[in-house]
Amino acid sequence: MADSIWGAGRQGPNPCTDSHAQVRTAFDSQSTYVLPVEGKTDAFISMADRWCPANPMNGQCSWLPIRFEGDQPAIRWLDSWLSIFD
Numbered sequence: 481m482a483d484s485i486w487g488a489g490r491q492g493p494n495p496c497t498d499s500h501a502q503v504r505t506a507f508d509s510q511s512t513y514v515l516p517v518e519g520k521t522d523a524f525i526s527m528a529d530r531w532c533p534a535n536p537m538n539g540q541c542s543w544l545p546i547r548f549e550g551d552q553p554a555i556r557w558l559d560s561w562l563s564i565f566d
Contacts, residue, residue, distance in 0.1 A: 495526075497549070498556040507557055509542040522548065523565050526555050 482489045496506050509528035517523035524546040532538040545564050547554045558564075 493552060495546070495553040495555045497554045506555075507542055507544070512541075514546065517565050520565055524553075 481492045494504075494506075496504075506528065509530045511526060511528050513527040515525040515527055517525060526542075526544045526546050528542040528544075530540045530542060532540070544555050544558060545561050547556075
């Protein structure tokens with residue numbers, strides 16, 4: 481994080497705030513994009529990818545909703561969540 485594009489960067493807290501075993505590794509993925517949910521205020525989806533070096537064609541994606549706890553983003557593992565933005 482940085483207060484300005486020209487400012488010094490600093491590491492923020494891990495947004496993956498779950499007891500899930502893979503929280504340390506962002507659920508075995510790396511962030512690719514944050515997608516705003518059309519027609520919703522402060523609603524976003526974390527889009528991430530999973531590399532599979534032994535078989536690159538077997539790479540997968542992880543999409544999870546981003547919620548906010550205070551001013552901090554929070555990403556938790558959910559097996560099903562499409563209705564979360566209703």
